[in-house]
Amino acid sequence: MNTRSTVEDLFRRRTQPVGDGHLDWTGYRNKKGTATLHWNGGTHGALRVAYRIRTGQDPIGYAHATCEHPGCVAPEHAADSAVTPRRGHHTGPINRQPSSSDDQVKTLLREGLNDRQIGRSLRTSPKRVARLRAELELPSFHNRPLTFDDRWDANTEPVDGGHIRWTGRLREGTSPAVHHERRYVSPRRIVFERLHGRAAVGRVLPGCGYGPCVRAEHLEDQPMRDQLAKQYAAIFGEVAA
Known part of the structure; x- marks a missing residue:
């Protein structure tokens, strides 16, 4: 040959x-x-x-x-068969309930874990994880790892007022967190630094008044908040004078 x-x-x-x-x-x-x-x-x-x-x-x-x-x-x-079941084949024992919910699996999929990692973490079949991955239209982990943009798209949704709401993992129940470069970081910090071309100083928070917002244009770091406070003081100081 x-x-x-x-x-x-x-x-x-x-x-x-x-x-x-x-x-x-x-x-x-x-x-x-x-x-x-x-x-x-x-x-x-x-x-x-x-x-x-x-x-x-x-x-x-x-x-x-x-x-x-x-x-x-x-x-x-x-x-x-992990994505498209074979005709005439059951995907698991009849009437047996999965050990974790579909929402739990989808949460870890959006965070970028691969099928085997999720299977071990939630004690479920990687084949089931692959099926849910296909439902979410996420790229196969074996094809390429998820990028930050993939995770952003999977964990955000636009809302009224031009805001973008984070639907993914929250630290301490309030702070958005995303798995990026092998650790959990603030997605607000990443999009802020992309928009402004500089490292954020202090906490990055929405200045628009909508607490869950992660839209880059609506975010402020500490120097921006300090500058805004000085502007308010100058304006109200002139009025008071």
């Missing part, structure tokens, strides 16, 4: 189009009848390779075909 070829190249040489977008497998099948490739000293399921061709990443659960054509291995018909 050409050592420069890939498992995907071998997959394509072992398939045959049969119409309607289906692909039949012409290669080896194991004792269970599963389409399998032997490549580079390892064994690879054909449907897992098909899923990787379509998405650029390995499935978290089992790879399976979503069509009804027997034995189809077309990449366009390959799905991940």
Whole structure:
């Protein structure tokens, strides 16, 4: 075999189009009848390779075909059981309640933890976490880690008056916090520094009068509050004189 070829190249040489977008497998099948490739000293399921061709990443659960054509291995018909349950398969024991709520899982997803971390933390299945990740339309952690902007979008919402409300984690019940660069920090401080191009001094708080606001244009640090206090004193001092 050409050592420069890939498992995907071998997959394509072992398939045959049969119409309607289906692909039949012409290669080896194991004792269970599963389409399998032997490549580079390892064994690879054909449907897992098909899923990787379509998405650029390995499935978290089992790879399976979503069509009804027997034995189809077309990449366009390959799905991940962690995201799309297989027809006729249960995702868990009947009537068994999950150990954590969907909201708890979604909170950690928005904070940027990966599926296995959340599974260990909440004692739930990473496959369930992956399904909820897909519902939130968050990028796969295996594709790329969440950025601050991803977390910002997932944990904020616009409200009346031009304010932006933080819907994510709160420190001490009041202060917004976001997981960023392996620690929890204030999202207000990050967007303030992005807007003003300088480090914030002291606490960054909304000056708009709306307590939960995190909109960068509505935030003030200590020097800005001091300057505003001097302006008020000057204005009211002139009036009093």
